[in-house]
Amino acid sequence: MDQAIRRLGAFVNQGLMGMGQTAVFGVVVLRSLFVPPLRGRAIVAAIYDSGVLSLALICASGLTVGFVLGLQLYYTLSRFGAESSLGTAVGLALIRELGPVLTGLLVTGRAGSATCAEIGSMKATDQLDGLRMMAIDPIHFVVMPRAIAIVLVMPLLSALFILFGIGGAYLIGVELLGLDGGSYVSSLESAVVFSEDVLQSLVKALAFGVLLALIATYRGYTCEPNAAGVSRATTSTVVTTSVCILLADYILTSLWGV
Amino acid sequence: MGLPGSPASHVEVEDVALRFGRRPVFKDLHCAFPRGQISVVMGASGAGKSTLLRLIGGLQRPDRGHVRVAGEEIAGRGDAALSGIRKQLGMLFQNGALLDSMTIFENVALPLREHENLPEDEVVRRVRARLEAVGLPDVEDLLPRALSGGMLRRAALARAIVMEPAIVLCDEPFSGLDPPNVSRIEALLRDLNRELGLTLIVTSHHMASSLRMADRIFLMRDQACLSGTPLELAQSQDSAIVEFIGEDGAEYLARYASGGEGGP
Ligand SMILES: Nc1ncnc2c1ncn2[C@@H]1O[C@H](COP(=O)(O)OP(=O)(O)OP(=O)(O)O)[C@@H](O)[C@H]1O
Ligand SMILES: [Mg+2]
Numbered sequence: 180m181d182q183a184i185r186r187l188g189a190f191v192n193q194g195l196m197g198m199g200q201t202a203v204f205g206v207v208v209l210r211s212l213f214v215p216p217l218r219g220r221a222i223v224a225a226i227y228d229s230g231v232l233s234l235a236l237i238c239a240s241g242l243t244v245g246f247v248l249g250l251q252l253y254y255t256l257s258r259f260g261a262e263s264s265l266g267t268a269v270g271l272a273l274i275r276e277l278g279p280v281l282t283g284l285l286v287t288g289r290a291g292s293a294t295c296a297e298i299g300s301m302k303a304t305d306q307l308d309g310l311r312m313m314a315i316d317p318i319h320f321v322v323m324p325r326a327i328a329i330v331l332v333m334p335l336l337s338a339l340f341i342l343f344g345i346g347g348a349y350l351i352g353v354e355l356l357g358l359d360g361g362s363y364v365s366s367l368e369s370a371v372v373f374s375e376d377v378l379q380s381l382v383k384a385l386a387f388g389v390l391l392a393l394i395a396t397y398r399g400y401t402c403e404p405n406a407a408g409v410s411r412a413t414t415s416t417v418v419t420t421s422v423c424i425l426l427a428d429y430i431l432t433s434l435w436g437v
Numbered sequence: 438m439g440l441p442g443s444p445a446s447h448v449e450v451e452d453v454a455l456r457f458g459r460r461p462v463f464k465d466l467h468c469a470f471p472r473g474q475i476s477v478v479m480g481a482s483g484a485g486k487s488t489l490l491r492l493i494g495g496l497q498r499p500d501r502g503h504v505r506v507a508g509e510e511i512a513g514r515g516d517a518a519l520s521g522i523r524k525q526l527g528m529l530f531q532n533g534a535l536l537d538s539m540t541i542f543e544n545v546a547l548p549l550r551e552h553e554n555l556p557e558d559e560v561v562r563r564v565r566a567r568l569e570a571v572g573l574p575d576v577e578d579l580l581p582r583a584l585s586g587g588m589l590r591r592a593a594l595a596r597a598i599v600m601e602p603a604i605v606l607c608d609e610p611f612s613g614l615d616p617p618n619v620s621r622i623e624a625l626l627r628d629l630n631r632e633l634g635l636t637l638i639v640t641s642h643h644m645a646s647s648l649r650m651a652d653r654i655f656l657m658r659d660q661a662c663l664s665g666t667p668l669e670l671a672q673s674q675d676s677a678i679v680e681f682i683g684e685d686g687a688e689y690l691a692r693y694a695s696g697g698e699g700g701p
Contacts, residue, residue, distance in 0.1 A: 301536075308496050309534035312527075313548045313596075314520040 225328035229290035245347020266367030278341035283387035298399030299409035333388030447472035453502030480657030486640035527597035
């Protein structure tokens, strides 16, 4: 019993320390954003790596989730004779929850793990120390552009996911199941409030982007400098970020006062 | 050893202790690397040669003691406080440490682009000159992964000297090189030392080239280091030194001591 409590204490302690150190790291990264030069080219390259290369994944996943939502919600709603509100149901579910959350998880697996592994293996092969010896700050040169790119890319990918999801549900509901296209679109349009739903969606995607950017770069930057260390850091990036995104989603939703 | 009248030391390591976990790497390490000379650090694998260079570069903090570069204390200073000193230091890492997302040209040009506001054609000229000097004239547009280990190390040497630093730290510049390239790199390092007055600190297992180029040899063992001129080592009766230098080295040194050919 004593042992178990002690272990729990150590676990909580470690978790809190990790959170604190990640936050401090975040402040250092943020501060480096305001140190010239801006590293525009590196940021664009990182946006390409994290964003453009995730496009196919996001579009395909959005479409598939749209298909499933269309089918499931159509049958559920038709039990109450409410098929015509398919647009509302699909739209709200995607915009408020599924868009940002699923995009967050997908980008974590696609770009977050890659970012962590890249920074980690640069550390393992002395590339970060090499930069230091040239009096170049590795946080400014390597970490900052990648972190900024993830934060910027997340809301855009989430919007794309939502768009493809709504399109996918339209294909199923209207083209396959014979719902009236006009009523799908108008029920969607009348139900979605910009200042509520769309803003919430954006805030969530941005928050998940910040979480992922921080965790992935911090884990990569502080990993043990060898192959096993890099692989541990990558795994823990995916696991930690996924849990954090789901937790943050609950917190943000409840704070929004839904 | 600091003989009276010897040139002032450019890099001093004083009373340094360092352990990794429980394993001590250095205790009471003292060494002074003279300004404008070539110092060769030798020692068995795992004796701490790379760690010594990392200490001098400020990448590794000692548990205790002082590390002074050009008179400035660097032990315990952070990256930001070290950036002035590091602009005078070039470092060749044991594995090259080139950025693997950039071409060789961009790698070598990086310090120039970061720290000096040069017109593009001047950057190109300086980078080409350095790549030429290390014997890599036609790999500019390749990525580091397309190069062999020896080529990588030479490209990294080009990067380390492109800013013409006052001190160059070279970790194993000769390992994995064929004989012509050993001579080429050796000649390059000696020219840099002679023409620009660079202080060179080189670690090496390569006995012949070390003895040829060294003004002073540092032998790491038992978590400390012995030093002397090649001549002093040749005349040493210390069994560890005799053993380390081996027969080839001893033969070379004997010739060197008698003022015959083969000396520098
Ligand atoms: N980051 C580290 N963590 C733990 N131990 C380390 C670390 N770096 C070096 N060591 C240990 O310090 C000792 C010295 O290592 P170092 O790399 O300096 O040796 P070396 O003389 O350069 O050897 P080699 O000739 O093989 O390059 C070794 O015993 C090594 O195991
Ligand atoms: Mg070494």
